[in-house]
Amino acid sequence: MPRTYFIRTFGCQMNEHDSGRAAGMLETLGYRRADSEQDADLVLLNTCAVRENADNRLYGTLGHLRSLKMDRQAEGGDLTIVVGGCLAQKDGAIVAEKAPWVDVVYGTHNLPNLPDLLASADSAGVPVVELIEQFETFPSALPAKRSVRHHAWVSISVGCNNSCTFCIVPSLRGPERSRRIGDILTEVQSLVADDVIEVTLLGQNVNSYGRDLAGASQFAELLRELGRIDGLERVRFTSPHPRDFTEEVLQAMAATPNVMPHLHLPLQSGSDRVLREMRRSYRQRRFLALVDRTRELLPDAALTTDIIVGFPGETEEDFQATLDVVDRVRFDQAFTFQYSPRPGTPAAERQDELLDPEVMRDRYSRLEPRVRQHSLEAHQRLVGTTQELLIESPSKSDPSRWSGRTRGHHLVHLPAPDHRGGREPAFAPGDLVTATIIEAANNYAIADAASSIRRTRAGRASAAAIARGERWEQPADAPITPGAPARSLPVLSSTGG
Numbered sequence: 128m129p130r131t132y133f134i135r136t137f138g139c140q141m142n143e144h145d146s147g148r149a150a151g152m153l154e155t156l157g158y159r160r161a162d163s164e165q166d167a168d169l170v171l172l173n174t175c176a177v178r179e180n181a182d183n184r185l186y187g188t189l190g191h192l193r194s195l196k197m198d199r200q201a202e203g204g205d206l207t208i209v210v211g212g213c214l215a216q217k218d219g220a221i222v223a224e225k226a227p228w229v230d231v232v233y234g235t236h237n238l239p240n241l242p243d244l245l246a247s248a249d250s251a252g253v254p255v256v257e258l259i260e261q262f263e264t265f266p267s268a269l270p271a272k273r274s275v276r277h278h279a280w281v282s283i284s285v286g287c288n289n290s291c292t293f294c295i296v297p298s299l300r301g302p303e304r305s306r307r308i309g310d311i312l313t314e315v316q317s318l319v320a321d322d323v324i325e326v327t328l329l330g331q332n333v334n335s336y337g338r339d340l341a342g343a344s345q346f347a348e349l350l351r352e353l354g355r356i357d358g359l360e361r362v363r364f365t366s367p368h369p370r371d372f373t374e375e376v377l378q379a380m381a382a383t384p385n386v387m388p389h390l391h392l393p394l395q396s397g398s399d400r401v402l403r404e405m406r407r408s409y410r411q412r413r414f415l416a417l418v419d420r421t422r423e424l425l426p427d428a429a430l431t432t433d434i435i436v437g438f439p440g441e442t443e444e445d446f447q448a449t450l451d452v453v454d455r456v457r458f459d460q461a462f463t464f465q466y467s468p469r470p471g472t473p474a475a476e477r478q479d480e481l482l483d484p485e486v487m488r489d490r491y492s493r494l495e496p497r498v499r500q501h502s503l504e505a506h507q508r509l510v511g512t513t514q515e516l517l518i519e520s521p522s523k524s525d526p527s528r529w530s531g532r533t534r535g536h537h538l539v540h541l542p543a544p545d546h547r548g549g550r551e552p553a554f555a556p557g558d559l560v561t562a563t564i565i566e567a568a569n570n571y572a573i574a575d576a577a578s579s580i581r582r583t584r585a586g587r588a589s590a591a592a593i594a595r596g597e598r599w600e601q602p603a604d605a606p607i608t609p610g611a612p613a614r615s616l617p618v619l620s621s622t623g624g
């Protein structure tokens with residue numbers, strides 16, 4: 128029997144991407160995917176240092192895995208426990224000290240060494256810890272295992288040259304380094320040949336892509352090039368920085384039909400004073416001008432954002448400025464956070480300026496209903512329109528409904544196709560359908576039955592799996608995707624953001 132693995136991913140899409148690469152590497156070593164930790168010989172925790180209480184959650188999970196490991200050992204077996212990702216990079220030695228039953232701890236730049244680390248752990252008897260400051264191989268060059276057929280994460284750069292004072296990412300992922308455009312295009316072409324119809328480009332600051340290679344952003348050029356790939360239906364990207372949304376990028380989006388009309392513009396605060404203290408290099412006026420220009424060039428584009436309430440020293444006047452921007456822009460969706468310090472960031476040192484929790488809660492409770500109302504209005508505007516939906520999955524809670532995404536990334540539920548008694552559904556995850564929106568809610572819309580269906584190879588494979596009563600996602604024995612080409616690694620950038 129081959130050994131089995133289970134990966135638990137915490138945090139952002141970059142970690143999802145890296146987990147796919149870790150899965151690919153484990154499969155090259157002969158491991159096979161297990162459905163749960165209980166069924167696995169190796170459990171890998173890909174950690175996040177950005178989310179609140181990340182370390183408490185990690186140690187809670189490690190405590191549970193310790194019991195599992197002890198039970199296995201009592202029965203003469205074992206469980207290999209691996210901790211990787213951002214929290215491992217930040218606290219690696221501490222993880223090994225606090226949880227000595229862990230076998231391997233590796234940082235954000237060490238993924239290519241995973242096979243060697245596992246081999247060393249076999250004989251070490253103590254946690255093997257490897258943390259390095261800079262990577263030598265882009266994770267994209269490693270083999271990957273995708274979780275679904277029709278979609279892939281494509282890393283275009285790693286690291287960040289900005290220094291937002293609330294953010295721990297630059298110290299964990301290092302300075303920004305971009306992949307070469309030809310390498311990215313070759314990777315996307317081979318993904319499309321392997322049934323992928325949608326890619327999400329990933330970077331900490333995607334729209335400054337290429338600045339370390341060419342001295343100026345090449346993001347617009349990359350989008351236009353991706354527009355020339357036959358069979359690539361949808362291109363998305365995350366996360367952009369408002370400062371780097373140039374006219375050129377907006378023009379490229381408007382001129383490239385497969386680049387989806389959705390911009391995530393992290394506002395963080397509407398107050399110029401707070402933006403300065405956050406070291407965000409745009410101001411309210413610039414942000415609003417960007418929104419206006421976007422709406423001129425891309426009138427149907429959905430706008431989403433992130434907002435931090437209660438940054439240290441935020442006054443009522445500062446908060447009002449945020450509310451003003453929120454009311455003016457009326458985002459399709461806003462992810463709102465109450466500020467909480469991330470150890471190791473400059474803002475975390477401003478302990479004496481932290482807001483009273485009562486004030487924080489009050490401000491948050493005044494912001495939340497507004498963003499929910501705007502989101503409802505955005506979904507209401509869709510009612511009566513016919514939308515192209517990329518089918519994503521059967522609903523987890525209601526078997527009569529399936530879910531898809533509009534071009535603007537709105538979540539839409541629609542009636543499930545008939546697949547009773549082993550019948551193949553008329554469409555499946557990975558297919559494109561059109562449907563009329565009939566109802567709106569805060570976080571989603573509801574559509575009538577699909578009026579037209581465009582089958583894809585991914586959709587057909589998902590439909591056949593559903594008819595056989597199997598998982599529609601990539602099966603455990605699906606082949607791994609070989610690593611993408613990687614020519615010489617670009618010279619490390621020294622430009623600051």
Ligand code: SF4
Pocket residue numbers: 287288289290291294295296297331332368
């Ligand atoms: S742009 Fe700012 S928030 Fe985003 S990763 Fe870089 S430092 Fe963090």
